[in-house]
Amino acid sequence: MNIETGRPDHIEDYLVQLHTGQWFGWSDAKNKVYANLIIHDDSKTKPSESDCTSGLKTLQDNFDTAKTNDVTKKASGKQKLKDLGLDDDEIKALTGA
Amino acid sequence: MAIDKITTPAVTDDSVTLAKMAPGTDGNIISYDASGNPVAIATGNDGQVLTSTGAGSPPAFETLPVGGITEADLWRINSSFQGDASPVASNWERADEGTFGKIGTGMSQSSGVFTFPSTGVWLVRFIRNVYVNNGDDRACKAEIYASTNASSYIKVSSSWGFVQATSSSFTHNSMLASAFIDVTNATNFRVKFYVAGVNSDTATYGDSDANFTWVEFIRLGDT
Numbered sequence: 001m002n003i004e005t006g007r008p009d010h011i012e013d014y015l016v017q018l019h020t021g022q023w024f025g026w027s028d029a030k031n032k033v034y035a036n037l038i039i040h041d042d043s044k045t046k047p048s049e050s051d052c053t054s055g056l057k058t059l060q061d062n063f064d065t066a067k068t069n070d071v072t073k074k075a076s077g078k079q080k081l082k083d084l085g086l087d088d089d090e091i092k093a094l095t096g097a
Numbered sequence: 098m099a100i101d102k103i104t105t106p107a108v109t110d111d112s113v114t115l116a117k118m119a120p121g122t123d124g125n126i127i128s129y130d131a132s133g134n135p136v137a138i139a140t141g142n143d144g145q146v147l148t149s150t151g152a153g154s155p156p157a158f159e160t161l162p163v164g165g166i167t168e169a170d171l172w173r174i175n176s177s178f179q180g181d182a183s184p185v186a187s188n189w190e191r192a193d194e195g196t197f198g199k200i201g202t203g204m205s206q207s208s209g210v211f212t213f214p215s216t217g218v219w220l221v222r223f224i225r226n227v228y229v230n231n232g233d234d235r236a237c238k239a240e241i242y243a244s245t246n247a248s249s250y251i252k253v254s255s256s257w258g259f260v261q262a263t264s265s266s267f268t269h270n271s272m273l274a275s276a277f278i279d280v281t282n283a284t285n286f287r288v289k290f291y292v293a294g295v296n297s298d299t300a301t302y303g304d305s306d307a308n309f310t311w312v313e314f315i316r317l318g319d320t
C-alpha cells in the first residue's frame with residue numbers, strides 16, 4: 001500500500017488480509033510479482049493471479065469509496081448541524097473540523 | 098698498551114656518552130632480561146606500542162587489541178503479514194540496500210531463530226511497525242525471546258502499543274523491544290522474535306527496500 005495515503009497498491013495488500021500469519025512470501029522480495037509468490041503454509045492454497053488482481057481492485061474500490069463517504073458524511077453532518085442552528089465556530093468546537 | 102678492563106669505579110658518573118655505546122638496531126629499546134642483563138627490545142611494527150609482558154621478561158612492542166564495535170548486524174522481514182507470529186519465522190533478510198554495512202561476521206538465521214557469531218554482551222533490538230484499517234488494537238506487541246540452551250526460551254523484552262483505526266485509512270504505530278544478552282556460549286544462545294495483538298486484522302509491515310520491521314544486533318563488549 002501507499003505508506004502515505006494507505007491506499008492499497010500491490011497484490012501483497014490483498015494477500016496480507018487473505019489469511020493471518022506468515023503464510024506467504026516471495027522468492028525474490030525485490031521483485032514482488034505474482035510469479036515470485038511462494039506459500040510457506042501448506043494448509044493455505046495459492047490464490048490465482050486473477051484472484052490477486054481482482055482482490056486488489058476490490059480493496060482499492062473499498063478504500064476509494066470509504067474516502068468518498070468520509071468526505072460526504074462530514075459535509076452532510078456539518079450541514080445538519082447548521083440546520084439545527086449551530087454556527088461554524090460551534091461546529092468546530094464540537095467536531096474539531 | 099690497550100686497556101682490556103675498566104672497573105666501575107673508574108668510570109665517573111655522567112661520563113659515558115651516546116657515542117661511546119655500541120651500535121644497535123634502528124628503533125630498538127634497551128631493557129633488561131630476567132637475569133638482569135641488558136637486552137635489546139625488537140623494534141616492532143608501525144602502530145605497535147610498548148607493553149609490559151609481566152615480571153620475568155622484558156617488555157615488547159605489541160599491537161593493541163581492536164577497540165570499538167566488532168559486530169553489528171541488521172535483519173528485517175521483507176513482506177507484510179496480518180495477525181500473530183510466534184515466532185516471526187519467515188521472510189527474513191539481511192538489509193541489503195546500497196548504504197547498508199555490517200561489522201564482523203554477522204548473525205545466522207534459520208526459521209526466525211538467530212544465532213550469535215561470538216560470545217559477548219550483545220544489544221538486541223526489535224522494532225515492529227504495524228498498521229490497521231479495521232478496528233483498534235490496544236495491545237500490539239513486539240517481544241524478544243532468548244535461549245541459553247538452544248531449546249527452551251524465556252521472554253526477555255516486551256513492548257506494547259496501541260493503534261486506533263480511523264475511517265477510510267490505515268493508521269500506524271511502532272513498538273521497540275530491547276535487551277542486553279550476555280552470550281556466554283555462542284553455540285547455544287539463541288534469540289527469536291514474537292508479534293501479537295488482540296486484533297487479528299493488525300498487520301506487521303515488511304519491506305525489502307527499507308526497514309519497517311527489523312532487528313538489530315550489536316556486540317557491546319566481552320562477556
